Amino acid sequence: MVAARKWRADRLGQLGSPIFAELAEWKRAAAFAGSDVIDLGIGSPDRPPTPAVRQALSEAALQAGAYRYPGSHGTEAFRVKAAEWMAYRFGVSLDPDAELVTLMGSQDGLAHLAMALCNPGDTALLPDPGYPIYAGSLALAGVEPVLMPLRAENGYLPDLDGICDDVWERAAFIVLNYPNNPLSAVADLDFYERVLHKAKQHQVLIVHDLAYSEMAFDGFEPPSLLAIPGAIDYAVEFHSLSKSFNMAGCRIGFLGGNRDAVGALRELKGHIDYGVFLPVQEAGIAALDEAMSGTLPKAGELYEQRRNRLIGALRQEGWSMALPNATMFAWAALPELAADGGGAWTSRRFAQELLQQAGVAVVPGEAFGREGEGFVRIALVEEEARLLEAAQRIGAFIRSRR
Structure with a gap:
């Protein structure tokens, strides 16, 4: 029997980590399971144009x-x-x-x-x-x-x-x-x-x-x-x-x-x-x-306010990280977590379990290259109340793993 031909170029496998597609699947699964997902993954502005x-x-x-x-x-x-x-x-x-x-x-x-x-x-x-x-x-x-x-x-x-x-x-x-x-x-x-x-x-x-x-x-x-x-x-x-x-x-x-x-x-x-x-x-x-x-504030003013609230709340919850200097993201080293039978705490495992257990989506650092392992990217793309709720959920998740 002739093997079925695959219409797929090899170069597609060189386009980078498939983690964004996986993250989308994780979010769909969490939502299907009834989780109220706070999506701090993709950097898409949550407000409309003027x-x-x-x-x-x-x-x-x-x-x-x-x-x-x-x-x-x-x-x-x-x-x-x-x-x-x-x-x-x-x-x-x-x-x-x-x-x-x-x-x-x-x-x-x-x-x-x-x-x-x-x-x-x-x-x-x-x-x-x-x-x-x-x-x-x-x-x-x-x-x-x-x-x-x-x-x-x-x-x-x-x-x-x-x-x-x-x-x-x-x-x-x-x-x-x-x-x-x-x-x-x-x-x-x-x-x-x-x-x-x-x-x-x-x-x-x-x-x-x-x-x-x-x-x-x-x-x-x-x-x-x-x-x-x-x-x-x-x-x-x-x-x-x-x-x-x-x-x-x-x-x-x-x-x-x-x-x-x-x-x-x-x-x-x-x-x-x-x-x-x-x-x-x-x-x-x-x-x-x-x-x-000159009549409108720059977008950075909004994200600076959100940065201050979210990073301050996460620090209170026990996850210390540096204040970002710019953009709509925070880049954070994984918090200290106890070793268990689930394998090493990679950025992928942390992001997946955080989403499954706490309903908060972040992007594993490995999506951005080898040097990104051990970090996650957090997008400041929710209003402050939701960011503070995300911080509380993240804090509870971290404490449960220590």
Whole structure:
């Protein structure tokens, strides 16, 4: 008998940990069993966009001409507005025609950039832990990753001098992400200047994921590395409206920077899709206009308040952790738990049993790479009352395991 053919590419197994799919199954099982699940797993904002953004989306959706193909690199109006916002927010000047491309969220661009920039067999430098699409995009493009461990003793920054010259010479690009998901770490311009020095020395493109630029705490304002004179010759930067403007479901963001790299991604996307729905681009324009009006608080203010309440409550419950510096996440080392017959307390086991026994969903650190083992990521995506309830449930779970 001829064996049944499997229509599944091997590269799918290289896209990263399947833990997000497993977590979804765990949540479904817990809900089916009657648990009131508090989902602190996926980083999806729990609040809607502002009324002005929703109004712009609604009005644009009623226009008869809104349903034509929008164009793969975005409307001129949105690109011009994105360039205005970059100048307003960071003092960065971008040519909206040559140095900026509209995306279906930053993940869209991150997933395709390696295919646009690299040939199979090339290498790229990636953070570990890191957002899963970084490694997944390399697998799709046949590019070899070189992992840079991010550890607390170095402020969760890569050890640039610890990367040998041979690796720098072979690398097509280096991926950075500050404010960082999942680590909630931040970086300043001094760090970016050191990276830029390496990039110039070895002709490496810097790919900076700045999706959380508006979500820093304690007065810190995340900078754009493109603000450094000459950086645009060696860098591109992803921006997203998903988290900062509560538009995650709209799928809109952009890439700005080096015109060759931006142009390569624009060319690839011209073969893949027809761009972002026109009303969504109009909503994006409204969101950026509001941001530049100075009349609205930044998203970081809400998440800073939630951070303070949740981390304070968890500390009272016996789980001590550092305060996150930014983003909508807390990165926490597993609490001390007693050994038992269930095997070692891995991040996966902790997250699964926490969900089963306490009805609180968090993401195991292993989902973000080898360096993530022993940690979990907690998303601040519920109102304060639910976060405090989650802390109480987590505390009861921890005490029952000690």
